[in-house]
């Protein structure tokens with residue numbers, strides 16, 4: 136990336152510690168708590184550094200509590216970092232929230248920017264005023280949103296009457312309404328069905344392709360990352376454990392599958408000596424269930440299933456991709472070796 | 474500036490729209506406010522049947538103070554009541570949303586929750602002022618109206634400032650922040666009577682620390698021609714601007730302490 140423009144987001148040794156007042160149980164504890172200034176500190180983000188360039192689509196992933204949301208909150212200017220530097224489009228976000236706010240759009244998956252009791256369209260009109268969006272851009276964007284996200288029929292409804300997916304589509308549209316340079320999406324697909332997810336993914340890609348919007352996205356759905364992002368940053372316990380292309384991750388883990396097998400036989404511990412090929416590990420064995428992890432490159436799926444059918448009375452088999460959590464866990468435990 | 478007024482107006486209308494969805498709450502709120510004011514002034518009236526005057530103040534004079542006190546508070550409720558929801562915003566982490574918008578977060582919070590029952594306070598206040606003025610022979614010509622208008626505006630700013638400062642405690646004490654707001658509001662009860670009936674610690678408190686006296690008593694002395702308080706009348710805008718400055722400062726410190734929530 137040496138010949139590319141300067142980074143639009145630049146982060147150096149960014150650190151956030153939360154202070155949590157120490158508290159002991161019971162009444163005495165509660166009284167002590169009132170007067171004590173003793174804190175435990177939780178280091179949620181630990182000396183994180185990265186550069187993001189204009190137009191990049193970056194997936195920011197990690198287990199629950201890894202520090203994703205905390206990082207996003209520092210990038211958006213919501214939180215003041217404990218240490219380190221952050222610059223977004225030349226601005227230190229928490230120092231100049233007004234200027235920064237004009238450049239960014241944000242979706243916090245669990246919250247809405249819209250006012251609960253009034254029709255959706257009113258919130259769009261308010262945002263038009265807040266961001267001083269020129270009428271022609273507003274009109275043009277509303278047409279795109281109605282077209283791609285299909286929200287036209289929702290605009291007259293009060294927000295509280297929208298389903299989760301409908302609300303998320305509206306919130307996403309609001310985040311893009313003022314043509315921001317950067318979009319932060321903190322779990323935009325949480326709790327949504329596959330159709331809405333796909334709709335949202337293609338919308339994000341469209342906006343990125345047409346406007347060169349930089350997108351930073353957190354999610355627990357590997358498919359979001361797979362379909363939207365080119366680059367992934369993986370964080371664990373506040374530290375970056377991987378920063379690189381999605382293709383490299385896929386090349387390494389895309390062939391890994393998890394098999395859930397349900398059998399009629401009553402499985403007992405110690406029985407698990409089935410002759411499985413190399414590259415397969417047994418993760419669970421008991422009751423009427425077996426869970427296997429296999430690498431398709433090392434072991435043939437057909438061969439494994441064949442072996443199982445010969446030994447057990449199989450009721451059901453399902454095959455899944457490895458979850459992002461276990462990938463993160465594996466990268467964290469084993470490190471990333473090229 | 475024009476842009477901010479337009480924006481504010483829009484947020485206010487939307488806040489009202491949301492409230493009108495719950496019609497009964499709107500009607501009950503207003504009826505309760507008016508009843509509260511009427512019983513308050515009725516008590517004063519009963520009292521005066523016994524004592525004739527209070528520390529040299531006559532019934533109509535006290536009614537004037539009472540009525541003027543209701544106006545800035547009514548306007549505060551009607552337009553800037555949003556600081557009452559600050560605690561909820563902080564506790565639920567919803568304050569995040571306001572911080573990512575271009576523009577002052579205080580501005581956005583103030584317009585968040587207009588209370589239509591402020592209208593009840595404004596209406597009863599006006600009626601009480603008119604009743605008192607008849608007996609006191611105060612004429613509401615253009616000049617007096619204008620002066621009253623300014624005083625109410627500065628008074629409203631004082632309410633904004635004090636309530637912002639007390640609401641900001643939520644940035645430090647998330648669980649109990651609203652209590653400080655309530656506590657501050659309790660001192661409002663003292664301002665419907667003449668300041669000089671109180672012992673000096675309370676007088677000093679209501680003048681310089683929680684300066685509610687500048688929202689009701691001092692403005693009233695102007696219309697009652699009490700020249701001995703004239704200095705304080707001139708101080709009204711000074712106090713209002715000063716306290717708003719303090720409020721903005723505390724706000725900025727509070728916002729930078731904000732830690733959001735885990736999800």
Ligand SMILES: Nc1ncnc2c1ncn2[C@@H]1O[C@H](COP(=O)(O)OP(=O)(O)OP(=O)(O)O)[C@@H](O)[C@H]1O
Pocket residue numbers: 153154155177178179197198199200201202203204205206732733734735736
């Ligand atoms: N406001 C807060 N006060 C105290 N601790 C917090 C706060 N917010 C987050 N934490 C802690 O910081 C750590 C990181 O939390 P964060 O919300 O950034 O994780 P995350 O990666 O977004 O997780 P998830 O996938 O569950 O959303 C966690 O240990 C969490 O308990």
Ligand SMILES: [Mg+2]
Pocket residue numbers: 203204205321735736
């Ligand atoms: Mg999170």
